[in-house]
Amino acid sequence: xxxxxxxxxFALVFLAPIVYSLYxxxxxxxMVGGTTFVGxxxxxxxxxxxxxxxxxxxxxxxxxxxxxxxxxxxLLVALAIxxxxxxxxxxxxxxxxxxxxxxxxxxxxxxxFMYGTRFGLxxxxxxxxxxxxxxxxxxxxxxxxxxxxxxxxxxxxxxLIFYAALRVVPHSLYEAAEIDGATQWQVVRSIKIPxxxxxxxxxxxxxxxxxxxxxxxPSILQSLAPNAITTSYTPNLYAYSLSFSGQQYNYSAxxxxxxxxxxxxxxYVVQLRGMRKEA
Amino acid sequence: MTxxxxxxTTRWLRGTAVAxxxxxxxxACASGETDSGEATQDADSALEEGGEITVWAWxxxxxxxxxxxxxxxxxxxxxxxxxxxxxxxxxxxxxxxxAGDGVPDVAQIEFYALPQFALSEALADLTAYGADELDxxxxxxxWGAVQQxxxxxxxxxxxxxxxxxxxxxxxxEHGIEVPTTWEEYVEAARTLHEADPxxxxxxxxxxxxxxxxxxxxxxxxxxxxxxxxVTIDFTDEGTQQFTSTWQSMLDEELVAPVGSWSDEWYQGLxxxxxxxxxxxxxxxxxxxxxxxDASGDWAVAPMPQWESGEEVTSExxxxxxxxxxxxxxxxxxxxxxxxxxxxxxxxxxxDEGAFPATVAxxxxxxxxxxxxxYFGGQQxxxxxxxxxxxxxxxxxxxPFQVYANSIFNDTVGQAYVSDTTLTDGLTTWQEQxxxxxxxxxxxxxx
Numbered sequence: 001x002x003x004x005x006x007x008x009x010f011a012l013v014f015l016a017p018i019v020y021s022l023y024x025x026x027x028x029x030x031m032v033g034g035t036t037f038v039g040x041x042x043x044x045x046x047x048x049x050x051x052x053x054x055x056x057x058x059x060x061x062x063x064x065x066x067x068x069x070x071x072x073x074x075l076l077v078a079l080a081i082x083x084x085x086x087x088x089x090x091x092x093x094x095x096x097x098x099x100x101x102x103x104x105x106x107x108x109x110x111x112x113f114m115y116g117t118r119f120g121l122x123x124x125x126x127x128x129x130x131x132x133x134x135x136x137x138x139x140x141x142x143x144x145x146x147x148x149x150x151x152x153x154x155x156x157x158x159x160l161i162f163y164a165a166l167r168v169v170p171h172s173l174y175e176a177a178e179i180d181g182a183t184q185w186q187v188v189r190s191i192k193i194p195x196x197x198x199x200x201x202x203x204x205x206x207x208x209x210x211x212x213x214x215x216x217x218p219s220i221l222q223s224l225a226p227n228a229i230t231t232s233y234t235p236n237l238y239a240y241s242l243s244f245s246g247q248q249y250n251y252s253a254x255x256x257x258x259x260x261x262x263x264x265x266x267x268y269v270v271q272l273r274g275m276r277k278e279a
Numbered sequence: 280m281t282x283x284x285x286x287x288t289t290r291w292l293r294g295t296a297v298a299x300x301x302x303x304x305x306x307a308c309a310s311g312e313t314d315s316g317e318a319t320q321d322a323d324s325a326l327e328e329g330g331e332i333t334v335w336a337w338x339x340x341x342x343x344x345x346x347x348x349x350x351x352x353x354x355x356x357x358x359x360x361x362x363x364x365x366x367x368x369x370x371x372x373x374x375x376x377x378a379g380d381g382v383p384d385v386a387q388i389e390f391y392a393l394p395q396f397a398l399s400e401a402l403a404d405l406t407a408y409g410a411d412e413l414d415x416x417x418x419x420x421x422w423g424a425v426q427q428x429x430x431x432x433x434x435x436x437x438x439x440x441x442x443x444x445x446x447x448x449x450x451x452e453h454g455i456e457v458p459t460t461w462e463e464y465v466e467a468a469r470t471l472h473e474a475d476p477x478x479x480x481x482x483x484x485x486x487x488x489x490x491x492x493x494x495x496x497x498x499x500x501x502x503x504x505x506x507x508x509v510t511i512d513f514t515d516e517g518t519q520q521f522t523s524t525w526q527s528m529l530d531e532e533l534v535a536p537v538g539s540w541s542d543e544w545y546q547g548l549x550x551x552x553x554x555x556x557x558x559x560x561x562x563x564x565x566x567x568x569x570x571x572d573a574s575g576d577w578a579v580a581p582m583p584q585w586e587s588g589e590e591v592t593s594e595x596x597x598x599x600x601x602x603x604x605x606x607x608x609x610x611x612x613x614x615x616x617x618x619x620x621x622x623x624x625x626x627x628x629x630d631e632g633a634f635p636a637t638v639a640x641x642x643x644x645x646x647x648x649x650x651x652x653y654f655g656g657q658q659x660x661x662x663x664x665x666x667x668x669x670x671x672x673x674x675x676x677x678p679f680q681v682y683a684n685s686i687f688n689d690t691v692g693q694a695y696v697s698d699t700t701l702t703d704g705l706t707t708w709q710e711q712x713x714x715x716x717x718x719x720x721x722x723x724x725x
Contacts, residue, residue, distance in 0.1 A: 030718070030719045031395075031398070031399055031679065031719040031721070032398075032507050032719060032720030032721055033720035116543065118537070119542070119543055138696065139697065223538070223541075224538070224541070226484065226538065226688040226692055227484060227485055227688050227692035227693060227695050228696060230689040231685060231686055231688075231689050232689070241685065244366075244370050245366065245370075245681065245682050245685035245686075246685070246715065247373060247682070248718075
């Protein structure tokens with residue numbers, strides 16, 4: 001009985017939206033003909049929808065390239081700050097964390113202006129140095145440009161997770177290692193990294209979810225590079241376009257559900273792998 | 280981003296007496312004679328009774344119109360809400376209609392989006408209020424746009440007959456003649472870009488509104504709509520005429536890769552590196568208010584022609600006001616709509632820079648002969664009003680044009696950034712639009 005209130009809120013807040021999406025996904029509403037029950041037709045359509053799969057392939061590529069780079073930088077910075085050898089470490093800590101406090105929309109706008117080849121930073125560099133840098137907003141480079149924005153935004157956040165985990169490593173371990181004559185590199189490899197494995201797994205899972213949900217950055221840059229960033233550039237952007245420009249709420253819900261399932265499966269696999277090694 | 284073909288108007292009051300003179304003729308024929316039975320009387324009694332109506336619009340000139348209307352009818356409150364421009368507003372409207380809740384009493388809808396709302400019976404047919412008797416009040420382009428299957432679903436507020444806006448200072452500097460044909464236009468683009476590699480005759484990164492308007496002028500009629508039977512065909516002669524010319528502009532890189540309405544665009548218009556625009560008449564007000572530094576540089580000429588000596592134009596953008604079918608205060612909404620589109624509201628809006636859609640204004644000497652300081656004293660309205668009289672007939676938009684335009688850059692836009700040609704892009708656009716139309720229950724290309 002005591003769990004009653006909790007269950008009620010849980011059902012309303014967590015289950016209801018999912019159930020409603022599932023409900024939407026088995027219907028089809030047409031401008032001519034109204035709403036009909038179509039069973040799993042929308043799911044069948046998604047399975048064969050090249051736009052959806054291309055978007056998924058794009059965020060997967062983003063995931064395997066951007067996430068290791070971002071987490072690698074975050075780990076390096078966390079280790080550097082934790083080592084105590086860095087002069088003015090609180091200054092570095094705060095300035096690397098600062099971008100995380102900038103809303104993603106603002107960050108994308110800011111970088112969007114800098115990427116401009118005519119009046120932006122890239123344009124200024126071209127003029128000043130007499131060079132011709134490639135356009136960061138061209139179709140070939142725009143994914144890398146988005147990766148750059150996301151890395152800038154989230155290195156600080158991940159650094160903080162790692163740093164917090166490093167702070168709770170007992171100092172006696174370091175002292176023992178020193179007595180055994182271990183080098184700094186051995187300390188890092190054998191003590192620090194194993195000690196923060198849990199934090200690494202968590203940060204990886206968050207990053208996977210973040211990559212699959214990529215939306216803000218491409219959505220903002222779309223107005224600057226409408227031909228490079230299509231309406232189905234990422235699965236989330238695709239779901240949004242289907243729903244808001246196309247009034248295809250049902251299919252949009254289907255895409256969202258499939259994307260949610262894929263994200264869950266991959267995050268779960270990573271968690272299983274990460275935790276098994278720890279044990 | 281899709282075409283932002285809205286009127287960006289200036290609040291700059293011109294010191295002429297256009298306003299009063301114009302209003303007289305029109306109100307007389309509008310409110311006086313359209314007494315088609317009870318509906319009009321209902322509107323009159325609704326006005327006396329008073330009440331509140333909600334208007335969704337982003338056109339800034341409607342603020343004064345609403346204020347004047349309230350002053351004239353103290354019992355009436357007009358809640359003017361800007362819920363977004365263009366597509367954002369249509370989404371909100373679509374959602375409100377679907378939910379059956381929070382639907383406004385009057386909504387601004389651009390011409391290209393009207394068929395979509397009219398067809399789904401989301402809008403009230405204004406013939407009940409005698410709107411069908413307004414035939415001849417508006418120029419053919421806008422009047423054709425608000426009619427669907429014998430009904431009148433909105434009344435035009437402004438129109439966008441196309442013309443060539445060009446930077447006279449830059450043209451003179453490089454000795455470029457104002458092009459009268461598209462052939463001369465391409466030649467002018469070459470001359471300018473050769474003389475100054477930083478300068479372009481125009482900009483384009485793929486704009487559905489511009490492309491369809493250009494095809495319209497060239498005689499292409501890619502969309503044919505009869506009820507729910509739709510044909511999409513981008514292979515007709517007019518379309519090809521446009522694509523071959525524009526493809527050569529793209530291939531020779533004579534088009535500035537700058538998106539319209541961007542900061543770069545305004546800078547280009549200001550410093551002369553974007554030296555001309557073929558665009559709707561509403562650009563007059565937009566240049567005045569948004570590119571003040573270039574005052575005195577710009578001038579207006581008729582739209583270049585496909586055949587020398589012709590005078591064919593098309594419409595680019597333009598808006599209307601409609602009454603959603605779910606409005607609970609339709610009689611009062613009609614009273615406001617009538618005031619804003621055929622009543623005293625026109626004069627207010629023209630004063631603030633809007634380009635009208637009504638014949639009386641466009642033929643009025645005071646309007647046509649107005650000299651614009653911004654355009655070096657040129658009687659700009661003369662050119663623009665002539666353009667509105669020469670709009671080619673028979674153009675139709677899709678009943679799902681809003682969606683089609685939203686995927687324009689996915690398809691045709693690729694021609695601007697890759698080896699894809701405009702023709703290939705249009706083919707893909709046609710295929711995806713066809714698929715969407717059939718999914719939505721229309722019979723497209725079957």
